[in-house]
Amino acid sequence: MDNSKDIVRFEIPEDINREQLFGTLDANIKQVEKATGTSIVMRDDGLFIKGTENLKAANIINRMVENLRVEPEIDARRVNYLIDLEQKGESFDAREQVNDVICYTHKGKPLRPKTKGQKRYIDTIRRNDMVFGIGPAGTGKTYLACALAANALKNKEVERIILARPAVEAGESLGFLPGDLQDKVDPYLRPLYDAIFEIVGQETAARLKESGVIEVVPLAYMRGRTLDNSFIILDEAQNTTREQMKMFLTRMGFNSKVVVTGDITQIDLPKGAGSGLVEAKRVLSGVEGVEFSYLTEVDVVRHELVKRIIKAYSDYEDSNNSGTNVRRGGSK
Numbered sequence: 001m002d003n004s005k006d007i008v009r010f011e012i013p014e015d016i017n018r019e020q021l022f023g024t025l026d027a028n029i030k031q032v033e034k035a036t037g038t039s040i041v042m043r044d045d046g047l048f049i050k051g052t053e054n055l056k057a058a059n060i061i062n063r064m065v066e067n068l069r070v071e072p073e074i075d076a077r078r079v080n081y082l083i084d085l086e087q088k089g090e091s092f093d094a095r096e097q098v099n100d101v102i103c104y105t106h107k108g109k110p111l112r113p114k115t116k117g118q119k120r121y122i123d124t125i126r127r128n129d130m131v132f133g134i135g136p137a138g139t140g141k142t143y144l145a146c147a148l149a150a151n152a153l154k155n156k157e158v159e160r161i162i163l164a165r166p167a168v169e170a171g172e173s174l175g176f177l178p179g180d181l182q183d184k185v186d187p188y189l190r191p192l193y194d195a196i197f198e199i200v201g202q203e204t205a206a207r208l209k210e211s212g213v214i215e216v217v218p219l220a221y222m223r224g225r226t227l228d229n230s231f232i233i234l235d236e237a238q239n240t241t242r243e244q245m246k247m248f249l250t251r252m253g254f255n256s257k258v259v260v261t262g263d264i265t266q267i268d269l270p271k272g273a274g275s276g277l278v279e280a281k282r283v284l285s286g287v288e289g290v291e292f293s294y295l296t297e298v299d300v301v302r303h304e305l306v307k308r309i310i311k312a313y314s315d316y317e318d319s320n321n322s323g324t325n326v327r328r329g330g331s332k
Contacts, residue, residue, distance in 0.1 A: 008054040010047040016065055020073060028079050032060050035083045060086045063094075070098040077304060081115060084298045090116065102144065103151040106201030111147045117299035118144060124293040125259055130252070132237075132280065133261040135295025136310045138302035141261035142235045146195040148259075149231035153213070158257070159229040160212065163192040164248070166219040166239045189216050192235055219244055228253035237262035237277040239269055245276025265313070 012018060022029050022042075029040050029047075038051030049057045063082040067074050071094065085092050097119055101110045113119040118140055125131045125148055133141040149161045193216055196205050208214040219240065234240070234248055237260045252258050262277045269275060284290045297314070300307040 006050060006052060006054060008049040008058045010049060010058045010061055012045055012047065013065060016068055020068055021061075021064060023074070023076070023079075027076060028064065028074060029061075031076060031079045032057050032064075032083065035087075036060070056086060063092050066092065067094045070094045077301065080304055080307070081298070085116070088298070092116070102147045103154070103199065105199055106204065111144075111199070113144070114140070114301050115295075115299040117295045118301075121293045121295060122148060124291050125257070128289065128291045129256070130249070130258045130290045131260070132277070132284075132290070132292045133259060133295065134264060134277070134281075134292065135299060136263050136265060136297055138300040138306045138310075139295035140299070140301055141263075141295065142191065142233065143195045143198075145233045145259040145261060146192070147199055149233060150196070150199045152231050152257070158231045158255070160231075161196070161208075161214045162222075162227060162230050162232040163189075163196065163214070163216045163235065164219045164222055164233070165189055165192060165235045166237075166244060189218070192216050192233075219248060222248055222251050225251050226253045227251050227256055230256045232256060232258045234258070234260045235262075237280075238264050238267045238275050240276035241269070242274055242276045242279045245280055249280075265310075265317070 012021065023031075032038070033040050036051065036053040036057040038049050038054055038057045040057065041048045041050075047061065049061075051057070060079075060083055063086065064074055064079065067078060067082065082092065097113050097116075100119065100122070101112055102122060103111050105111060113122055117135070121131075121133055121141070122144055125133075125145065133145065135141055146161075146163070149158075149163075152158045153161055193205075196214060196216070200208070205214060209216065219234065230253065232252065237245065239262075240248065248260075249258070260277070260280070264275065264278055264281075267275050267278075281292065285292070297307045297310045300310065
């Protein structure tokens with residue numbers, strides 16, 4: 001890599017496919033240009049990068065090269081992730097993520113962590129019997145937990161999978177829905193069904209559900225049970241009350257693993273009701289055997305716009321909280 005004033009020359013390694021590196025219509029390179037405010041031109045076997053952030057752009061492209069050495073393709077979502085890592089000054093090991101196959105879907109597709117945060121999250125679940133996965137929408141909290149649960153069932157590490165979710169509006173509004181109680185709560189449980197269907201297949205999931213090996217239930221159905229030899233997942237835990245959270249956590253039996261997932265920025269409880277997940281962070285911090293794993297907007301694996309929306313709301317809330325604190329301080 002040659003550096004002359006504000007121009008950096010990046011030499012493309014011979015083993016790298018340029019079309020895959022650049023993307024369709026040079027989309028990948030244009031993403032790097034936009035993120036760093038640089039101009040990137042291809043000449044001979046190298047890229048000439050011009051601009052004050054030329055070294056940062058070169059580092060991002062080098063990360064893209066590393067990624068292509070272990071994965072055959074690199075898409076816009078992956079490029080954005082590598083840009084985020086560079087901007088935050090975080091290291092990147094593509095091989096570590098690619099080599100970690102959690103399980104295979106019913107279609108034979110390998111499921112791997114897509115970000116460093118996801119890798120830390122699944123490693124935390126593997127090492128501990130009770131894990132809280134906290135982060136924004138789209139970071140794979142529930143999906144990855146379901147994948148680990150399916151793998152544990154396949155390897156006969158557990159005898160059943162229990163998936164639970166609070167039906168926040170399980171009051172008068174549910175009464176207007178058609179069908180019996182299960183029909184009424186099924187819409188709240190649909191994301192859990194979708195995750196397990198994609199991993200084990202709809203037919204297998206239906207058979208395992210009928211035999212009781214997989215249960216997808218409203219949180220209220222957990223009361224009074226003791227669950228041995230089970231992989232238990234509580235989704236949308238930010239919408240539990242403190243009583244519900246305590247009830248759920250004490251259902252854990254022998255040879256069981258519990259994963260609690262939630263997004264504390266999207267609490268749908270009635271005004272004045274405290275979140276069981278928020279309280280659990282305070283109460284259980286430091287308790288041996290309980291670990292907390294946090295994901296951020298960098299770990300979002302949905303549309304890039306989702307990441308921007310999450311960050312915009314976070315910045316807005318931080319700004320409002322800061323303004324509130326200033327006003328409160330000035331009134332003393």
